[in-house]
Amino acid sequence: MHGAVALASVCAGVKLTARDIAGSEAQAESRRLVAYVSAPAELAESDLQKFLAEALPSYMLPERIIHVDDIPLTRNGKVDFAALPDPASVRPLLSTPFAEPQSDLEVRLRQIWSGILRIENIGVNDQFISLGGDSLRAMLILGQLQTLLGVRADFRLVLNGTIRSLAASIEGRTELNPCTALTCRKLNRSPLTHLQEHLWFLAQLDPSARNYIIQGGLRIKGNISLARFNRAWTEVIHSHQALSARFIDKDGPVQCFDAPPCTNLELIDVSHLTSSEAEELIAQFRRTELKDNFDLGQDHLFRARMVRLGPDNHLILITAHEIIVDAWSISVLLRDLQQRYVDAVAFCPENRASLSGYAAWEKRHVSPEALESQRHYWRRQIGDDPPVLSLGTGRARPQTNSYRGASHPVLLGGDLSSRVREFARRNSCTIDNVKLYVLDARLKRVPVGASGELCIAGRCLSAGYWQDQDRTDRCFLPNPYDGGQYDVLYRSGDIARISTSGLLEICGRSDNQIKVRGFRIEPEEVEVALESHPAIAKAAVFAEGIDEDRRLTASLEPARENLSSREILAHLRNRLPSPMVPTAFRLVDSVPLTTSGKIDRARLSSVPYREIETSPSAEPRTRNERVLARIWEDLLGAERVGIDSSFFDIGGDSLLSVRCVTLARSPSTSFIEHRPSGSWRPGKRRRHPTTWLPRTAYCLCPP
Structure with a gap:
């Protein structure tokens, strides 16, 4: 079979041709490769796709392989591309019979699928994967579901499902509320996206950090008109609003677009240097750009320069902060640059959504409940303390991260590639993801719907628990599966089951x-x-509350009277890391036990208790302490803050801690207390002003 497809001369009944489909838009992003094959009907499209994946690089793989009776030819014997059927009108050869939608929801879902997959005749029982769907198209469909129907569906319900199964999962929902479409209007000021908030917060913690600076280069081979190129560059930079952003704190972080982006493309001519000298100078330019830090409060967070290596050889160096661009958006920028240089008329960026418009849309439509749901999902997926990746280099990790990285491609042979793909197919996972095994106590697979322990194996699995051989021996076991490819199996302790729809559901813990x-x-x-x-x-220790309000509580049987929380905390802080120190202590007559003498943890929260003696926090004494206490009270909604109050214990979080520091630094907050230089004893004067926080303010972030 494979030989017949690869070489038409092997079997006269099989012919293969390919067509570059541009579509009516004639834009670069709408171009796709489609293959037409004249072959026996039993050759499924999925089988042909697998074969081509072994024989061709990824960029040459067709999006679809369409069966036709014969390859049409012109009178001079060449392929008549105009006579080939439109890919959108041809349904793939599938084992499932074609079925029409039976409800309005199924009709709307088919319209969405048809638009993304570019296939008109989709049956409601056709598998998404069998139609040529992949993870990227699944994400596009999820976006359409949210925008057009107001539905937030599970990614796997699309990737592993059909129109009918997807409709069944969302049919009973009452929150169908289509989102307002993104507008193309540009705002002068907007909130931050959630991703930008994360990066802004990290920048406030360490303004000198360079691990979120991205840098890259674009080689341009061939003769170019510099004047024409500069016009294209200027127009493209102006069309990307994000490149003009700067960030201020105005009752919370805000991004401003009140100044045009810097379009100056400095030209450096190194054509008189040797190749090695030019490369060394380019490396020096890169190092210089990385040394110059970015001030988020100012503009120019995107920098570029052009290096002329020869009349037909140029290099554009780009350095930017990731809060305004990432690798994907840079690729869009470079594609725009190419299109604008080649055809200025076809370049129409006005119809795109702007960063400010998207940020405002996200603020309006992405609810706190949705974010909490996503946060809860990802915590279940990756855990709260993922193991450190061991690269197997034989070298110890440095004490200080350099954030330098590199990639080294490794070419796998055809046989190994086939085995890896087959392994991924059998285990319903991608090539790059670890296996997520549900096993019983004897490490045997449990049937669908039954509960078992979630076990994991794969290349990213750690070697064990740090300095805890007992736990390593209990949890890291020899892997009875995969024929030795991954020889260690990790027992996660999570109780899970595979649902009838193929989803992995976490039910609880085995410990x-x-x-x-x-x-x-x-x-x-x-x-x-x-x-x-x-x-x-x-x-006995247990957790109370849910999600961000979850707190660690300890029930105690005292051995003597007058036990205070202060002495307990002092005792624990010398023995435990901060996250393991309880925030509440209760005195009980006896800790509830089971009949076997173990702690009855199910009854801990209902046992009668009395409050432990607490040490009151002293009132603010100085003007500075009073001002800062008021800031904490306003931010946290606390009634009374003392100088020994713990920021996180009274409702603070990481983002509020940055807001607190920003307010403390604000010129409008006047609480500078002058203290003496040299000794810190009272009674002397300090030469330079110092900003003071309450005694526990130095611990603004959880360790």
């Missing part, structure tokens, strides 16, 4: 591990630390 504020905590470890205090006879 007592709990998650608090993004940290995995073993209650037994905290209990051992508590019981090492001579005044505590017995301790």
Whole structure:
């Protein structure tokens, strides 16, 4: 079969041709490669796709392979491309019979699928993958579902499903509320996107960090008109609003687009240098750009220069902060540059959504509930404490990250490539993702719908727990599957099951591990630390609340009277990291036990208790402490903040901590207290002003 497809001369009944489909838009992003094959009907499109994937590089793979009775020819014997059928009108040869939609929702879903997959005749029982769908097209469909129908569907329901199964999953929902479409209007000021908020927060923590600076280059081979190129460059830079952004704090972070972006493309001629000298100078330019830090409060967060290596050889060096661009948006910019240089008339960026428009749309339509749902989903997927990736280099990790990286491609042979693809197909995963095994106590697969322990194997699995051989021996076991490809199996402790729709559902834990504020905590470890205090006879630790309000609570049987929270905290802070220190302590007459003598954790929250003696926080004494206490009260909605109050214990979070520091630094906040230079003893004068925070303010971020 494979030989027949690869060489038409092997079998006269098989012919293969390919067509570059541009579509009516004639834009670069609408071009696609489609193959037409005259072959026996039993050759499925998926089989042909697999074969081509082994024989061709990815950029040469056709989007679809369409069966035709014969390849049409012109009178001089060449392929008559105009006579080939329109790909959109041809349904792939599938094993499932064609079925029409039976409801309005199925009709609308088919319209969405047809628009993304560019196939008109889609049956409601046709598998998305069999229609040529992939993860990128699945994401596009999810976007259409949210925009047109107001539905947030699970990614896997599209990738592994049909129109009918997708309709069934969303038919009973009552929140069908289409989102307002993005507008092309540009705003002078807008909120930040959620991703930008994350990057802005990190920049506030460490303004000197360079790990979110991206840098790249574009080689241009061939003779170009510099004047024409500069006109194209200027117009394209102006069309990308993000390149003019700067960021200020105005009752929270805001991005402004009140100044035009810098379109100056400095030209540096190094054509008189040797090749090695030119490359060394380019490397020096790169290092210089990386040393010059970005001030998010100013513009010019995007820098570029052109290096002339010869009359037909140029290089554009780009350095930017990732808060305004990423690798994908740079690729769009470069594509725009090519199109504008080749055909200025065809370049029409006015119909695109702007960054400011998208940020405002996201602020309006992406609700806190949706974000919490996504956060909860990803915490289930990757855990709260993912293992450190071991690269197997034989070198110790440096104490300070350099953030330097590199890629080294490795070419796999045809046989190994086939085995890897077959492995991915059998286990319903991509080539790059770890296997997510659901096994019973004997490490045997459980049937669909039954619960078992989630076990993981793959190339990104760590070697074990750091300095904890006992846990490593319990959780990292020899892998009985895969014929030795991945020889270690990790027992995650999560209880899970595979649903009838193919989704992995997390049902709970097989141990007592709990998650608090993004940290995995073993209650037994905290209990051992508590019981090492001579005044505590017995301790039991549990979590109260949900998600961000989840807190660690300890129930204590005291061994003596007058036990205070201050002495317990002092004891624990010498033995446990901060995330494992309980934030609430309760005194109980006895810790509830099961009949086997173990802690009855299900009853802990309902046991009668009395409050432990707390040490009141002292009132602010100086003017500075009073001003800062008011800032904390306003930000956190707290009634009374003392100088020993813990920021996070009274409702603070990471983003609010940055807001607190910003307000403290604001010139409008006048609370500078002059203290003496040299010694810090009271009574002397300090030469330079110092900003003061309450005593616990130095710990603004959880470790």
